[in-house]
Amino acid sequence: MFKKLLKDLLGNDEEKKEPQPSANAANNATAHNQHEAEEEEEEEEEEYEDNGYGDDDGNAYDPQTHHGLHYTQAQFDAEVDRRVNEWKADEEDPDDADIRNAKINFGNSLYREWNRNVSESQYMKFNQQYGSTALGYAVFGSTKHDAANPLLEPIHGITLQDYAAASSKMASGVGANQIAKALGVEQPVWEEASTLWISRMQQDNTFTVTNLFGTYFGESAQHPKLGGLAAAQSESGKANLEKLATDRYFYEELCGARQAAYEYGLDGAQWIMENYGIALGDFQNVAVKYMTERNAEWNSNEIMHFQNYQEQKQKEYAAKFAAEQGGNVADDVEF
Amino acid sequence: MFNLFSGNKNKQQSEELSSMQQELAAIEQRWYTFLSKLEEKYDEVLTAFEAEAPSIYEQDEDYAKRTYHRFKSGMDGQLTAIRKKMQDTAEVQIRNTYRKYDTASYNSPYEWRNRCLDAEHQWEERTNAKRDAAFAKVEQAVSEDLEVQYANILATYEQIKNKFTCTQCGCKLTIDRLYFISTYITCPACNTQNTFEPGTQIRTLEWLARPLAEHRTKHLYEQYQQHVYNGRHDDRVAYRQGKEAESMYYEKYLRAMFDEMNNIIPDKREQNELFYQRMLADHKR
Structure with a gap:
């Protein structure tokens, strides 16, 4: 033996x-x-x-x-x-x-x-x-924050966690001036730091900065200075956001709808905002959460299941948008 | 005695075969007509796209040209819908019909299926080529507008650079560079720290720099593309030589593109150089 x-x-x-x-x-x-x-x-x-x-x-x-x-x-x-x-x-x-x-x-x-x-x-x-x-690439969801990495050093006192949380908040409608104020810096300092963080991601061929940015983007609600900042959101928008974070099928449906909207010349992110009151930044926060969970608990069956579900929903929404626009160009061509 | 019923059986088989052939011929004819009609619709969409896209781009005042991109995405969606309709119909009318008759042990309609599917592949190849050509043509047309946008930014900068004064003492302050983000300007007279706010138009420079630089060095990119090595990996000498030539042309393009970016935004030269090194390393990897 x-x-x-x-x-x-x-x-x-x-x-x-x-x-x-x-x-x-x-x-x-x-x-x-x-x-x-x-x-x-x-x-x-x-x-x-x-x-x-x-x-x-x-x-x-x-x-x-x-x-x-x-x-x-x-x-x-x-x-x-x-x-x-x-x-x-x-x-x-x-x-x-x-x-x-x-x-x-x-x-x-x-x-x-x-x-x-x-x-x-x-x-x-x-x-x-x-x-x-x-x-030589970092993997999303399992990348460690190594404080000794010079690419992760704060810029003008603004950390990657600050920058990622700020980006998330701004994508949900929070203004740059509110961000700068909450971080305790003036506008020029915030803007230069913001520009330089983008440059850091561009020069990092290991994707460490980008991966950590994604992780911190999804944790913006826990940020000590920026977590409480929020653009005005309707009660139904709040309820939908809650549902998005807990109901994977609802999340996949809206992903499919968004993709279909783009295919029909609509602004998919705006369509979700108008119909469900969920801002792009909030939506992406939830996307990061599901992506992190997926990478940590890799389950091929589950991944395929939700991918199929999203494709099915995308088809349904494509048919809806086509109907709203008077049909597709080739609808009158019959075999 | 044992051949008593063979005549009837042969006759029945012959009738079945004739019926199948008639059905397949009819489907094949309809299939070609259907493909032709779909291609006409495909061409209509591309013609409309080529005609409308440049003016939509020009009239789109949004720096990210979101209206234009939505229009482009919508037109592409229509092309995808046409292609999908063709593929779905091929599945039902061609592949399913073939499967139905392929179950019989005699006279499998092999050649019929191949002719029909060849027509499908040719349709795909033809329409893909048309799409790529039309989109490239439109991209070329709209990228000319990048120079116009850049010229407008420079003109705005010329207008504002000598109109900035100190908030404390009123001293005239010179904006010596094209700042694309809010920047501190110290007053030489009273040392007050003033904040220069570049305005929406000049802010777009940061996002305009790369596409503009790519546009200006497009000829070098195309030259590089012509030298991308796709030969056999097991011929080591040819492989090495091919890859070296490819790398040389890529580096030539990349250097020129980043030089243009540095000219457009000199303030980002240091960061651009690090980005350049990364892209070069990525290509070698």
């Missing part, structure tokens, strides 16, 4: 040639994994078997890296490096992009080997995180 477990960890039939994971890592393998290994001994060798989209596969994973807890990241990286080096020896002068792509491919296949019964949802989480890290 133990031999089989090691074989699974190493992911290669040529056991003698493989570096052994540390005893500590092997001992840390959960009882569940050992039980699985026992069962596997009795079965034929099988290729990856999906447990079903979004199903909990019962294994333990690191919430940040999404690696299985029965091995260390150092072991994983060492094995990927070994495979990449082996591949490089047979390749004719690969360039940096080739090597990076090879690393991602070997990493993804190794992950399946070392996490034999991984669910597709769990694999997708890892795939996204691992690929982005290899390419």
Whole structure:
């Protein structure tokens, strides 16, 4: 049984040639994994078997890296490096992009080997995180705020949290002068900081600033100085906004409606404001919330389900807008 | 004795085949007519778009040209609706009909399906090309307006730059640069810190700079596009040479585009250079 477990960890039939994971890592393998290994001994060798989209596969994973807890990241990286080096020896002068792509491919296949019964949802989480890290990109929803990063240093005392919350509030109708006042700065200081924060995002090729901006944009209600600022909103608008944040189907419906509106030459954001009293900034706040949840709890089935629902709603609203405009240009063309 | 009923069976099969062929021929003819009519409608939309778009753009006073973009989006939506109608009809009339007769083990209408679907693909390719050409033509026309907008901003700046005075002592203050955001101007006479407010029109300079710079360097972008390497990856020598040439043309375009941006907004030179480095690194990545 133990031999089989090691074989699974190493992911290669040529056991003698493989570096052994540390005893500590092997001992840390959960009882569940050992039980699985026992069962596997009795079965034929099988290729990856999906447990079903979004199903909990019962294994333990690191919430940040999404690696299985029965091995260390150092072991994983060492094995990927070994495979990449082996591949490089047979390749004719690969360039940096080739090597990076090879690393991602070997990493993804190794992950399946070392996490034999991984669910597709769990694999997708890892795939996204691992690929982005290899390419040097931050991942939305799991990007850390590193205060030592010079791109995150406050500008004239205005932090990225300030700037993102301010952007959210302004998109909901709060004036720039109100923002500057609440932040305790004068208008020229706010405007220069605002311009420079945009420049920071433009120069950041890791997308760290942009991702964190998105996160803080969605947390604007909790901002200590700006959280209380709000443009005038009707009672029905407030109720609709509440529903938007709690009823995913309502959110997807309005996304579909907005998209259909643009296709019919309407201002989709304005259409939602007029019909539901929800400002663009508030809408985007809710969008960030759902996007963060989606990335944290990657569930392919659920994603597909809501995507289909949104497409269905988009069709319905497209038909409505077409009817309001006297129909589509080619409605009179019959087969 | 055993061939007693084969004559009847052959006759029945022959009648079925004839009936199927008649039905398919009729559908095929209607399909071509239908595609032709849809293409006429498609052309009508594109003609209207080309005729109306430049004037809508010109008359749109919003700096983000939102009315123009809504119009463009609406026209594109109509084109999408026509394409969707074609695709839905192909599914029902062509693919479903094929599936119906494909279940029979004899005389599968293979060639009929291929002819009809070839016509569909050709229709898609033709209309896509027409759409791209029309949209490029309109974009070219409206981008000429960027120079007009920029000239208007410079004219406004000339008007206001010598009309600003100190709020404390009334001393005439010189606005020595084209500030596109609110800026402190210190009075040389009394040292009072005044706030210069550039106004709505001049504020648009920040958003105008890049599209204007892209417009001015479009010829270099097109040159770069002609050198984008799409050859085989396994021919290492050709691949390397192709990629190097591509990078050279991209860098040439990008440098010129950022030089233009720096000329339009000299105050953002430092930030623009960092942005330039990032875009160059992205391309190499």
